[in-house]
Amino acid sequence: VSSLAVTDVRSGAAGDVGRVIDLELSAAWLVDPVAGRSGPADLVIREGILESVTWLEGDEAAGVDEHGVIVAPGFLDLHAHLREPGGTSAESMSTGLAGAAHGGFTAVCAMPNTTPPIDRGSTVGAAMAAAEESGSPVRLLQIGAVTAGRAGEQLAPLGELADAGVVGFSDDGSPVQDAALFRNALSYAAMLGLPVIDHPEDLRLTVGAEASEGVVATALGLRGWPAAAEAEAVARDIALLAEVVRDVPGARLHLTHLSTAASLAHVRAARAGGLPVTCDVTPHHLALTDEWLAGARRWAWEAVDANGESRDPWRDGVLAAAPYDTSLRVNPPLRSATDARACLEALVDGTADAVATDHAPHTEVDKSVEFGAARPGIAGIETALGLLLEAVDAGLLTLDRVVAALTVGPANVLGERVSPGWLAVGQPADLVVFDRGSRWTVDSDSLLTKGFGHPLGGRSLPGEVILTLASGRVAYEAASTE
């Protein structure tokens, strides 16, 4: 029923990123989390500007449902590693932003663990320039380091970073262990009106850790990463936030990639108590589990029993793949099915404000090695939507919730500095069009990231992205629309 007509209005071949187009979308299923409405609609875009949105009623809407072509505001990723500067053999601004657009994202927060790290105003400027040069219209939202050199010893020049345009502060994978310093960071960032984003991990509990502590790690002889290492850090952060908000009411703490039931319970309780703490979960922590390390290849929601307890992959006879696949090495590690279920529930009930990808590409040299030597990270920015749609197809999430967690959810975490145009009529269009019914195969041909290896390699996912428009320009276009 849906139809999509693309007309080039400016020079540039079909498929060229950055070009401006006219677009008429008829009888698509529009999800607008800003208006809190979804349904059949027509959209008209002229020279990149969203000219009209017409919600369809009656006969015009007949046969249009949320299983076909979907239009949503462009997604915003709170957590990605684009590896520039210094790591362009793993990813570049160009490939990272191209991958983002393929995943439906029109704005990406880049973590500052680059070489050199983004801990000064000048490096922010260099990263912004690299994004501009890439030609991608996907917006780079740079995150600055919390501490100088991400060394956890003294504050980075947070004011200078704020002036240079960062949207928040994080030391990400090298989380600030010194509680006094972290408290100061929360306070100082609040003065600047920016959130501190913490990767909660007590590093003393995770020395050499390879896999989530549990039966799979025990059977595979992998060093355990206890859930307590995350829950304890979350509890510390929340306790510090409670102190800081008394002094600086604008303080904001965002906890990224929470992966355990215990951490999410802490956040749920803190929010019930009115604390300004937000959090995100990743697609891989809610869809995949530690049993994938042993060779299982079923979704997390298929790996729990009726009581919500993790099933045993050996008993179920589901070990289909070879164990120790390094594409599954990630930090925090893939957890039990019970924890994955907790991540999903947190997303459903709003405890988790957003889904963030923690897109973390690595080179073949860093991944084609022993499991314990492999760099942690899943390059998942292109597969986030598909994994979430698998959960929707399984009846565990609604499409509206998925879109909200990829759009208004993360935008609210970042606050006023980030104001996407999205579906505002008269503004440059910022949206994604995907075909929920169309499956695509995850492999090195389909993925635009440079990252080596993917846990879903060779498998198919629903929701092939057809077109991504960022700030009125083409960021990604599937070959089929040409």
Place this chain on the structure above:
Amino acid sequence: VTSPGAGTRARSGEDQAEAADAVSRAEPAWPHRHLLDTDVLSWAQIELVLDTARHMAGIVAGERPRSTALHGIGVTNLFYEASTRTRVSFEVAAKHLSADVVNVAVSGSSIEKGESLLDTMRTLEALGARILVMRHATSGAPYLVAREFRFAVVNAGDGWHAHPTQALLDLYTLLRHIPGASLRGRKVVILGDVLHSRVARSNLWTLTAAGADVWVCGPSTLLRGFEAWAAAGVGGERRFTVTTDVRAALVDADAVMALRIQKERMASGLLPSLGEYAARFGLTRERLAMAAPGCLVLHPGPMNEGVEIAPDVAAGPASLVTAQVGNGVAVRMAVLALVASAAGLSTGGPT
């Protein structure tokens, strides 16, 4: 061949012959080109190793001439961790089969110089390695190699994960010495640093497959994670018992396997001292007296005598420590011959 494990119904001889026939049509008796752990072995396959090893023992004992099963075939021992007994055992085993043996010892420093494991494997393959016997400090390392190596990989110990030939030789040794030659219902205790032990993990698969009543015992810090595994069961079904109570573990035991305690455990805060370990968990004559009469004693070696095992127990009448070493050669010969055959390498039969 029937499994002695739980849940196997008794079958008539005719049924068995028919079943065995069906199995041999469906897949070869030994389909494993690599031996990376004992977890993938059916009881029939374990018995095939043991039967083959019994045959090989005659060669080891000098009763029969050496085999030419691996004549002209390159067996490379690639050891990333220092090891004397396992490496020599594989070397002797390969020589009894007339293989061409190459030993490669890689120190930690040369890893840091940067050649990746896969590059090393490709180099050795180009130099004629056809069976790669691998020892590595990282759990799962042989799986990486097996994915790309064109011939056969035998795991000689990976990190905390697996040491399949050790578990098979332990089983072989136990079955030779236990009255009735069966472990069904027999209490077998694994005592010591279970957390860090690849020997313990591989033995859990084989001993439970053999139907033994397996207990693991040690200080709580060195049993981390095993209570949950015991509850889930090995392979999702074969339960074992975890305890910190050495008395409960040893009482009426038919066999006890002591594991090596390493000094690093104190540095990482897992144990107060070796002395405290010896006092609470050391396998002494007094403790062994709690076990069933004639309780067999094993140790994968090398032993810290006076720490995890008292010298008089290690050298005592029930000790199989020396027998383990001798049996190790026969079991490794069996494994080398079987993987060679599955990889299409053998020039002759298993003998």
